[in-house]
Amino acid sequence: MHPIAQRLQREFPGGFVKSVEWRGDLAVTVRRETMHDVAGFLHDDPDMDFDYIVHVSSVDWPDDEERFEVVYEFYSIRKRHRIRLKARVPESDCEVTSLTDLWKGADFMEREVYDMMGIRFRNHPDLRRILMPDDYDEGYPLRKDFPLRGKGWRDTFEFLNETRP
Amino acid sequence: MQPIEDQRSNAYEDQRSTVYKVDPAHPESSTLPTLRTEELLLNMGPQHPSTHGVLKVILELEGERIVKATPVMGFLHRGVEKLAEDGTYHQFIPHTDRLDYVCAMYNNFAYCRAVEKLMNITVPERAEYLRTIVAEVQRIIGHQFWLGTQALDIGAMTVFFYAFRDREILLDWFDELCGARLTTSWYRIGGVERDLTPSLTEKLRRFLDYFPPKIDEYVVFLEKNRIWLARTKGVAVISAEDAVSFGLSGPTLRGSGVDYDLRKSEAYAAYPRCEFSVPVGKNGDTYDRYWIRVQEMRESVKIITQCLDQMPAEGSIMADVPSVTLPPKDRVFTNLDSMIQQFKLFSQGFDAPRGEIYCGTEAHKGELGFYIVSAGGGKPYRLKIRAPSFIHMGAFDHMSRGYMIADAVTIFGTYDIVMGECDR
Numbered sequence: 204m205h206p207i208a209q210r211l212q213r214e215f216p217g218g219f220v221k222s223v224e225w226r227g228d229l230a231v232t233v234r235r236e237t238m239h240d241v242a243g244f245l246h247d248d249p250d251m252d253f254d255y256i257v258h259v260s261s262v263d264w265p266d267d268e269e270r271f272e273v274v275y276e277f278y279s280i281r282k283r284h285r286i287r288l289k290a291r292v293p294e295s296d297c298e299v300t301s302l303t304d305l306w307k308g309a310d311f312m313e314r315e316v317y318d319m320m321g322i323r324f325r326n327h328p329d330l331r332r333i334l335m336p337d338d339y340d341e342g343y344p345l346r347k348d349f350p351l352r353g354k355g356w357r358d359t360f361e362f363l364n365e366t367r368p
Numbered sequence: 369m370q371p372i373e374d375q376r377s378n379a380y381e382d383q384r385s386t387v388y389k390v391d392p393a394h395p396e397s398s399t400l401p402t403l404r405t406e407e408l409l410l411n412m413g414p415q416h417p418s419t420h421g422v423l424k425v426i427l428e429l430e431g432e433r434i435v436k437a438t439p440v441m442g443f444l445h446r447g448v449e450k451l452a453e454d455g456t457y458h459q460f461i462p463h464t465d466r467l468d469y470v471c472a473m474y475n476n477f478a479y480c481r482a483v484e485k486l487m488n489i490t491v492p493e494r495a496e497y498l499r500t501i502v503a504e505v506q507r508i509i510g511h512q513f514w515l516g517t518q519a520l521d522i523g524a525m526t527v528f529f530y531a532f533r534d535r536e537i538l539l540d541w542f543d544e545l546c547g548a549r550l551t552t553s554w555y556r557i558g559g560v561e562r563d564l565t566p567s568l569t570e571k572l573r574r575f576l577d578y579f580p581p582k583i584d585e586y587v588v589f590l591e592k593n594r595i596w597l598a599r600t601k602g603v604a605v606i607s608a609e610d611a612v613s614f615g616l617s618g619p620t621l622r623g624s625g626v627d628y629d630l631r632k633s634e635a636y637a638a639y640p641r642c643e644f645s646v647p648v649g650k651n652g653d654t655y656d657r658y659w660i661r662v663q664e665m666r667e668s669v670k671i672i673t674q675c676l677d678q679m680p681a682e683g684s685i686m687a688d689v690p691s692v693t694l695p696p697k698d699r700v701f702t703n704l705d706s707m708i709q710q711f712k713l714f715s716q717g718f719d720a721p722r723g724e725i726y727c728g729t730e731a732h733k734g735e736l737g738f739y740i741v742s743a744g745g746g747k748p749y750r751l752k753i754r755a756p757s758f759i760h761m762g763a764f765d766h767m768s769r770g771y772m773i774a775d776a777v778t779i780f781g782t783y784d785i786v787m788g789e790c791d792r
Contacts, residue, residue: 257726
């Protein structure tokens with residue numbers, strides 16, 4: 204196992220779920236209740252020193268019991284290592300704790316995840332839609348049950364139905 | 369028209385009007401009236417010419433100073449990440465052109481690198497050099513475009529004409545290389561679409577001799593221009609710590625003195641075989657970021673020259689992995705196997721293994737990354753684009769507080785935002 208994953212398993216025996224190393228990327232899955240503590244450890248511990256947030260993302264697995272996956276990717280500019288931190292979120296209680304208090308850049312990135320996948324972030328300072336309109340009520344576009352052409356809102360624009368000469 | 373209040377975040381509702389009381393310790397405080405000042409809301413955009421597309425920012429102003437800025441984005445949202453889930457890996461390459469439509473080559477490059485990492489493909493040496501050359505040409509184009517438009521926004525018009533005159537030479541070069549000036553789609557998974565011709569090499573060499581004195585020409589217009597200096601020095605300052613915490617990248621991060629460049633730290637393509645330096649600023653202001661971009665143009669010229677000298681004269685431009693990479697175009701029309709290969713790759717795609725990768729590439733704006741989750745099969749299960757423009761906008765509020773309205777234009781510009789990439 205990767206030394207960073209070993210360290211995380213030692214520090215958080217209850218929260219650690221698994222670690223995968225593939226194509227040189229390290230991905231660690233933790234329980235979502237301990238996500239904020241693990242992220243705090245990664246941010247503050249001098250051996251970890253993950254000071255740079257790369258991206259926040261989400262994946263929808265509709266057939267799984269815990270449907271969504273929240274993905275954070277961190278990098279350390281001084282130590283030159285990177286880690287992907289993941290947690291599974293069930294659809295019934297679709298919420299994780301925001302990491303905006305650790306990385307300021309998480310603000311917009313988490314808003315995008317909320318907008319696209321509908322995962323809420325507890326303690327986020329301004330959790331609103333960011334790319335879709337504020338009054339958009341067709342749901343969350345990147346979920347797998349959202350059709351590619353949308354749910355009909357798009358066809359209500361008159362200019363789309365004009366017959367062209 | 370919708371009233372402005374409805375569009376605002378409710379979190380700041382209570383701060384909207386402030387009553388300023390006279391200091392009670394003041395000897396005449398009892399006789400002076402209470403001054404009531406109110407913050408003004410100003411909608412900037414989405415059709416403002418200096419917002420580089422369709423960006424709207426709601427500025428809360430106290431006089432002419434910005435108290436808070438709320439970016440409103442998504443006017444150019446086309447659901448590219450959703451579209452990616454519906455097509456094969458090869459079919460997504462033209463979509464990447466439309467992300468940062470000013471510098472399409474970089475998007476192609478970043479995407480192809482990510483898929484190559486997923487499929488574990490090694491690109492032939494000549495193709496690596498070609499990719500590096502074209503990427504650096506694209507970096508020069510991007511910086512010329514930035515320099516011209518940023519100076520134009522701030523009030524120095526002349527340099528725009530000079531930068532665009534030289535950019536035109538390179539766009540024509542792209543036209544000859546791949547048949548398009550902006551939406552290039554020249555990179556392919558595992559290599560590139562076509563090779564340099566002797567005429568293209570000759571033209572590029574001529575440009576490399578021509579260009580360095582022209583950089584000095586641009587600089588003359590700006591570095592002795594009092595307006596330019598006054599409007600860039602000390603404007604939009606961000607400390608190194610904050611810049612890292614916000615996830616800024618590229619010249620916007622290096623302007624604050626953080627030496628982080630993926631070309632050095634990841635050492636991909638032909639970069640480890642070239643000698644070049646990464647300029648790093650000190651003050652973290654707009655002027656330092658400008659200086660970095662000018663220096664990067666000079667470094668790009670060095671990289672291209674070295675690549676042209678070192679590049680093997682002969683060699684394949686596409687990795688030979690028939691299950692993934694495309695056959696040479698001339699063989700598709702003459703050879704049955706190649707035709708079947710091409711047909712199958714475009715209609716069904718290739719079978720990607722289950723897994724997930726993240727691959728970042730140093731574009732001229734910053735780190736352009738692709739996070740691809742594959743559940744097997746020919747289409748990406750999830751494709752996330754880490755767009756530097758979007759992440760830079762996250763720091764806009766932090767960087768604009770306390771500056772004048774007119775500086776808001778400088779601050780959009782200093783990120784080099786393109787809304788196609790920001791909204792995806």
